[in-house]
Amino acid sequence: MTRIPLSLIINGQTHEVLAEPHRTLLDVLRTDLGLIGTKENCLEAECGVCTVLLEGAAVNACILLAAQCQGRAILTIEGLAAPGQLHPLQQAFIDHGAVQCGYCIPGMILAAKAYLDENPEPDENGVREALAGNLCRCTGYQRIIEATLSAARALRASPSSACRETAR
Amino acid sequence: MTFDYHEPTSLREAIELGARFGVDGRFLAGGTDLMVQIHRGRLNPRHVVSLQCVPGLDAIEVDGAISLGARVTHRRIETTTDFQGALRALVEGAEVVGGHQVRNVATVGGNIVNASPAADVVVVLLALEARLTSLGPAGERTIALDGFGTAPGVTVLRPNELLTRASFPRLAPRTATAFLKAGRRRAMEISIACVAARLTLDAALERCQDVRIALGAVAPTAMRARSAERYLEGRPLTDEVTREAGRIAATECRPIGDVRASARYRALLVATLVPRVLARCLERIRFHTS
Amino acid sequence: MTQVTRIVGRSVPRMDAPGKVTGTALYAADFALPGMLYGRVLRSHEPHARLVRLDTSRAARLPGVRAVITAPDVPDVRYGGSVKDERVLARDRIRFAGQPLAAVAATSPDAAAAALAAIEVVCEPLVPVLDVAAALAPGAPLVHEAWASYTALPILHRDRNVCNRARIVVGDVERGFVEADRIFENRFTTSSVHQGYTEPRAAVAQWDSSGLVTVWSNTQLPFEIQTTLAEILQLPPSKVRIIVPGIGGGFGGKLRIGMEHFAALLAMRTGRPVKVMTTSEEELTAAYPRQPAIVEVKTGVTNDGRLTAREARLWFDTGAFAGSGPGVASVATLMLAGPYRIPNLLLEGFAVYTNKTNFGSFRAPSGPQANFAVESQMDIIADALGLDPLELRLKNIVREGEEGPTGQVLTAVGLEECLRRAADAIGWRDRRPRAGRGKGIACGWWTTTGGSSGVYVKINPDGTVALNTGAAEIGTAALTGAAQVLAEDLGVQLADINVVSADTLSTPYDFGAQGSRTAFAVGNACRAAVADLKRQILALASKHLGVEEHALALREGSVVGEGKRTTLGELARISQASGGGLIAHGTFVAPPTPYDAKRVEGHVYPAFHSPSFHAHAADLSVDAETGEITIHRYVVAQDVGFAVNPAAIEGQIEGGVAQGLGQALSEEIVYENGRVLNANLTDYKMPTTLDVPRVESILVQHPTLVGPFGAKGVGEPPNIEPPAAIANAVASATGVRITTLPITAEKVALALRARAT
Structure with missing residues (x-):
């Protein structure tokens, strides 16, 4: 099988990979690049654990061909904050007890980020609507919603806290 | 299992590739259906032709007739200012598909050519009397959306043709649209029944001057409820009349029972949702003209 | 204090x-080793068949394929916790659609999938035993013809397709029914639901030169998996090492052996590390989801609402293998009694073989099924007697120092407080505020294992x-x-x-x-x-x-x-x-909980240790035409003994309720002719952010003597009461009583229509 050279801009860094054309971004992230923070489950865009941001928009990496991402900017959970630091969403998820098993959380946080980037003053219903594509089986969502609303407040109060990564 | 990937950069090149691969090829837009079908082993294309670098497929035009490029995403429909008024049904149809992740990539064109009887936006476009434009080696042709799908997953589009846009006429004065769906959950649902309507009232805002009602997930393709439409024309839109329209629509639809719902419940939903959709239209017209 | x-x-x-x-x-699903191969399992399409031939020769020759194993390549061992009735790979008989027939290892997931497709399966279909009724019918085909020869826990009461009948007998139910003014008989059914953990089951196995196999897996029970895997591999347990790197949810679905044995066997065969991970289709066809159940409850009651006797039977479809079934059927009998003082009891739980996947343990196994039945019936009784459902419960609940159904002495009983506080919080006095809106309550008890x-x-x-x-x-x-x-x-x-x-x-x-x-x-x-x-x-x-x-x-x-x-x-x-x-x-x-052994038979779980008590209350509206249910408020009052970490416990309650509402309203694994119709997450409908209401948690604290600082087990209980609370609220809102789970909008709408005509 022919493999095609791909240049993927992930978390601000360019990664060169050779991949068969049918392979998904999810597979390449996890298998070739070791970026296991992006999770794998249903592979049919139903559960949201593989959510990454493609040019700022939340997408399911499981139904996106890696080839479609040539030269496009991808943000994964690993790039949300500098090493050793936490994005306000990450901090809020910890503080609000929004995490249980945690497997849905990277995708959840990225979906929340995409939403907050466009809607800095969200209400509860808006957050619920924005996260409807991310299944969580542990939490009942309540603390996830609260954490997201709280992170929105923190981001409004101190927008610089997220500047570093949005500049990427 | 595996395929070659192509990324044409012009419509012409896309058509050429489509013509060359014929049934071995598939155009890829958002991939929300194609990639799932491939994952389930139901489709096994040898060539996947991505449309993401083809210019001119993602325009929304609202001067004169309204036109949606094939690659316009659901999310863009939701957020288009021009659709927040009388064309609200488009937004209502788009915003109930999948989650944000799906709507960020799922396209109008993909939704139409997949020919799922439950495709929400297609049902809205049917009520708007949309016509489709396709491009093939023989040039461009237009096809009415009504009749475009012939069975689940089957359309009159030829293998070497590419759907480029869907367009529909501007709405007449005193017109509104609305869309409602039913599913087991409040999100991430494939409709078990959905209804779209475009309603035009007479000058007195009493009687139905013109109406189009489209139904989803209650026949092998999205369908118009023509008997209900005929019944409504010229009648005052009382609760009794709209309920009767619902009953008529319920008798003309041809639902099946499957894992999502029984045929009987689907018909019951049509009977219920038709009057509700009409009531919404009425409310909107009266609100906007008062 | x-x-x-x-x-x-x-x-x-x-x-x-x-x-x-x-x-x-790091989760098991993320775990990888250098040189690792990818394993996949070939599964039967037939629910019941004689396996005639498996031709793996073409698959074995495909590029990238490193091993294909079938039953003869595996030690001929039958394993199982209570009944040894299961093999790693089908040998000559296929007992459910989804049963493993062969396993492959290849250099990529794609190559492994291609190998599966290249294996030729020849089998002769047999008449499948599709459900409990078919399994119990006279002359029913036997799912296991040699059932009597299997090694099993001696305590079990087994008979043909019944792999356990657990029983509690207290007093004399016939006398109790004579003492009653009214007798209520109701039948309820529930569907199978999946645990829905977001991380698929996964295992990576690697053998070292000393003959030790290490398996990194997302099991909830590493020591049980060690024992089972050693049995399967015919090794001393010390040659099997299980490590759990991290788990993306379990809820009971990751208790029994998952992918560990396939990974270990393929790794042994290839000399390479092998990873095996399930697909969503495998999860929904061949995992350990909750048992579907049929519950029949007959309860005698005096006109003033005193329960005099209960005779109840619960039949679990345990699928092709016993698995957790015999134990869950035992626990079910305690749940059929409910947290009530009933002097005369005859309670039976059955685990019944059918040609389906081996249904297993899901958060509070047996709890929701039995509770849905008995708590629905409590409301039916209250309505018929013209009593307030809350008052009927308060009149009959167990109190401090009283006996449980098997004679255990109950202490730290916070049930009345739970009921009263949940009712107050939901606004019980106004429980039918308007047409189409109503409130429901349900209570229960559970064990700390x-x-x-x-x-x-x-x-x-x-x-x-x-x-x-x-x-x-x-x-x-x-x-x-x-x-x-x-x-x-x-x-x-x-x-x-x-x-x-x-x-x-x-x-x-x-x-x-x-x-x-x-x-x-x-x-x-x-x-x-x-x-x-x-x-x-x-x-x-x-x-x-x-x-x-x-x-x-x-x-x-x-x-x-x-x-x-x-x-x-x-x-x-x-x-x-x-x-x-x-x-x-x-x-x-945990110290043993004394109970009266004369009251039980076939019972592997005769008493609840440090039991917890709980009450749930729901306030909802029903769309009279579409049947759609909108939950306005949901309250849980749970006696947790002592709240070691209140926020974490509230998180358990919120999540358990969400899962319980899925079972109540939207989730079911749908079988037709022994095959699953909805083996994907499009049609297996777990609640989303827009489906789950806010849950208000009230932590009631009646400390136990045994738990740390008085704590009781808290994780499972919130999953028990939601179906009953919802059923009771729907009945309160509409007058329609739904006796099957899930309570879909369709069922409600059609029931409302049937009543109108």
């Missing part, structure tokens, strides 16, 4: 949260503490809770504790993350370890400081006394230099 505490009783963030929010936490736990606790030379436990953290924050107990007792901060867990080679034994027991049992083991450590610490400190032991005290990481002070770190350094370090082995096993 108010306890003054520093760390327990506080809502501290869970210890593993930072890794989970940054994507660095026993079993033993051991921990090693070590003081590091920098004063930090290592907690080494055999339990896995499955997401409940139970190990954060245990660490809070440890920090509290040892006088250190939570941040000073690091947890090492779930490695059968290096961690002490633990009965595992099941039955709401982890924080309870591991927490108690920590207390025992601290007691030992304190003796060591004080002895050493006394020598070091020259102060008598009785004059010393542990405070904030130090030992102080008579104006002198030394740190735990310093003592650890001294001990390391002179005595091998400060380390203690703490153990705990």
